[in-house]
Amino acid sequence: MNSKSLAGMISAISVQMTENRDYLIELDQVNGDGDLGISMDDGYRAAAGFLAEAGEKDLGKLIMACGKVFNASAPSSLGTITTFGFMGMAKALKGKEEASFEEAALAMLAGVENIMAKAECKVGEKTFVDALYPGVQALVEYAGDPAAAVTKAAAAAAAGSEATRQMRAVHGRAAYSAERSIGILDGGSVVGALIFKGIAEYCKGRK
Amino acid sequence: MKKIINSADSFVQDTMEGIICAYGDKVKLLNDDFRVLLSDYPAKAGKVGIVTAGGSGHLPVFLGYVGSGMLDGCAVGDVFASPASDKMVDMIRACDRGSGVLCLYGNYNGDKFNFRMACEEVEFDDIETETVLVRDDVASSPKENADKRRGVAGMVYAFKIAGAAADKMLNLQEVAAVTAKALDNIRSMGVALSPCIVPKAGKPTFSIAEDEIEVGMGIHGEAGIEVRKMMTADEIAETLVTTILKDLPLVSGDEVSVMVNGLGATPMEEQLIVYRKVYQILADRGVKIVMPHIGEYATSMEMAGLSVTIFKLDGELKELLQAPAQTPFYTNANK
Numbered sequence: 001m002n003s004k005s006l007a008g009m010i011s012a013i014s015v016q017m018t019e020n021r022d023y024l025i026e027l028d029q030v031n032g033d034g035d036l037g038i039s040m041d042d043g044y045r046a047a048a049g050f051l052a053e054a055g056e057k058d059l060g061k062l063i064m065a066c067g068k069v070f071n072a073s074a075p076s077s078l079g080t081i082t083t084f085g086f087m088g089m090a091k092a093l094k095g096k097e098e099a100s101f102e103e104a105a106l107a108m109l110a111g112v113e114n115i116m117a118k119a120e121c122k123v124g125e126k127t128f129v130d131a132l133y134p135g136v137q138a139l140v141e142y143a144g145d146p147a148a149a150v151t152k153a154a155a156a157a158a159a160g161s162e163a164t165r166q167m168r169a170v171h172g173r174a175a176y177s178a179e180r181s182i183g184i185l186d187g188g189s190v191v192g193a194l195i196f197k198g199i200a201e202y203c204k205g206r207k
Numbered sequence: 208m209k210k211i212i213n214s215a216d217s218f219v220q221d222t223m224e225g226i227i228c229a230y231g232d233k234v235k236l237l238n239d240d241f242r243v244l245l246s247d248y249p250a251k252a253g254k255v256g257i258v259t260a261g262g263s264g265h266l267p268v269f270l271g272y273v274g275s276g277m278l279d280g281c282a283v284g285d286v287f288a289s290p291a292s293d294k295m296v297d298m299i300r301a302c303d304r305g306s307g308v309l310c311l312y313g314n315y316n317g318d319k320f321n322f323r324m325a326c327e328e329v330e331f332d333d334i335e336t337e338t339v340l341v342r343d344d345v346a347s348s349p350k351e352n353a354d355k356r357r358g359v360a361g362m363v364y365a366f367k368i369a370g371a372a373a374d375k376m377l378n379l380q381e382v383a384a385v386t387a388k389a390l391d392n393i394r395s396m397g398v399a400l401s402p403c404i405v406p407k408a409g410k411p412t413f414s415i416a417e418d419e420i421e422v423g424m425g426i427h428g429e430a431g432i433e434v435r436k437m438m439t440a441d442e443i444a445e446t447l448v449t450t451i452l453k454d455l456p457l458v459s460g461d462e463v464s465v466m467v468n469g470l471g472a473t474p475m476e477e478q479l480i481v482y483r484k485v486y487q488i489l490a491d492r493g494v495k496i497v498m499p500h501i502g503e504y505a506t507s508m509e510m511a512g513l514s515v516t517i518f519k520l521d522g523e524l525k526e527l528l529q530a531p532a533q534t535p536f537y538t539n540a541n542k
Contacts, residue, residue: 071292080324084323084324087324087328091327
């Protein structure tokens with residue numbers, strides 16, 4: 001991964017968010033405030049726009065700046081949480097202009113771990129992390145075969161998101177109606193699944 | 208709503224301009240940004256920076272403690288709202304003298320998220336930070352969940368200890384450790400008689416009957432432990448001290464500092480009547496009071512009520528408490 005492929009990947013994720021904007025709004029309206037689709041679409045669009053123009057080659061500095069752009073354009077709680085992810089990745093890639101698939105996967109794992117630490121959440125609490133964590137685990141596990149890794153990661157993230165239906169919410173506004181949240185798909189986890197879908201689409205397109 | 212303001216929207220900026228008009232020779236804005244206040248007192252080269260941040264509406268908390276021997280900087284939010292993380296980033300950078308920065312603030316989600324993000328960002332540029340959270344309000348969560356407690360007036364003591372430790376040229380980890388030790392020995396609890404009005408909201412934060420008192424209320428009007436019929440000053444002092452001592456046991460011979468803090472609309476006379484009883488209860492137990500603090504230290508605009516804070520001292524903490532400190536809003540020279 002370098003600054004160019006990073007820009008391509010974020011742009012592919014942005015396409016997913018735009019296509020699913022209304023769906024995400026609908027999901028969030030069930031037990032959130034309905035801004036999920038708007039903030040994710042705006043955030044990734046701004047991040048993709050920033051990366052397309054940015055001259056920075058150091059992946060760490062680039063991703064750190066990208067996280068700030070994202071946060072400014074997506075001022076919701078998931079926007080802030082996503083920025084913790086970018087920041088964790090940025091630290092892991094500081095000083096590198098080029099990262100191997102495995103290095104990029106491990107950086108993404110560092111990003112997800114940073115989210116879990118800073119937002120004080122773990123797998124099984126009906127959040128974004130329920131899709132992200134299995135997705136990034138698959139990326140790391142199959143890093144020897146990038147094409148297989150991105151496909152498996154997308155599938156693992158989608159399955160992780162689907163599993164949130166059976167979970168009880170412990171965070172955010174959804175937790176106010178924790179019992180009622182059972183049976184409902186978590187919108188944040190759908191965002192997580194779309195991130196890996198975007199990454200897989202990007203990698204498929206490059207082959 | 209009856210308030211002496213120009214408009215709800217200009218409330219914070221107008222306040223900050225007032226501070227600069229009055230005390231511009233002691234404190235300054237960072238690059239003319241009214242969201243970041245920095246100390247302009249002389250400070251030792253290479254000392255650890257001490258910073259905080261929080262919403263407006265609590266003066267002298269938070270920015271009133273920016274000065275000599277306390278805070279180096281404070282980021283300022285809207286009334287009862289955290290400032291944005293990029294303001295904290297600017298502040299931390301401005302307060303780093305190469306030895307790192309202690310971020311010392313109340314346990315509120317908005318402040319926590321934004322500060323964590325700011326620390327991530329400056330650490331990326333190799334500025335070292337440590338975080339210590341203030342969680343002194345015993346009424347906000349039971350002892351088993353003490354990590355969920357809110358930060359209230361006890362943070363003033365924490366600012367004092369951290370500032371004095373930094374002035375002694377302790378390193379960042381040492382400053383953080385002694386500040387955390389101080390907070391382990393600081394407990395507060397308050398009562399409220401009337402609500403306050405957030406300018407932009409324009410209506411009271413809660414309602415309470417004329418003959419009632421809310422026991423254990425937070426400084427943003429968060430619900431307390433119970434609503435009771437109005438009590439006498441002595442009964443209030445007993446209720447607060449008894450609850451605090453369950454959490455922070457004291458024995459004969461212990462030394463403490465005590466703060467009786469007015470929430471904004473309670474007269475000094477009433478604060479002193481409560482202090483009198485707190486003094487008697489502690490004296491009966493053989494506990495000695497060092498440097499009592501009576502006055503308005505952490506307010507909630509025009510809320511009526513007060514809080515009591517007890518800070519149990521050891522030799523090190525007593526020395527740090529007594530070290531000189533001066534800000535536009537605070538001095539310990541008269542205590």
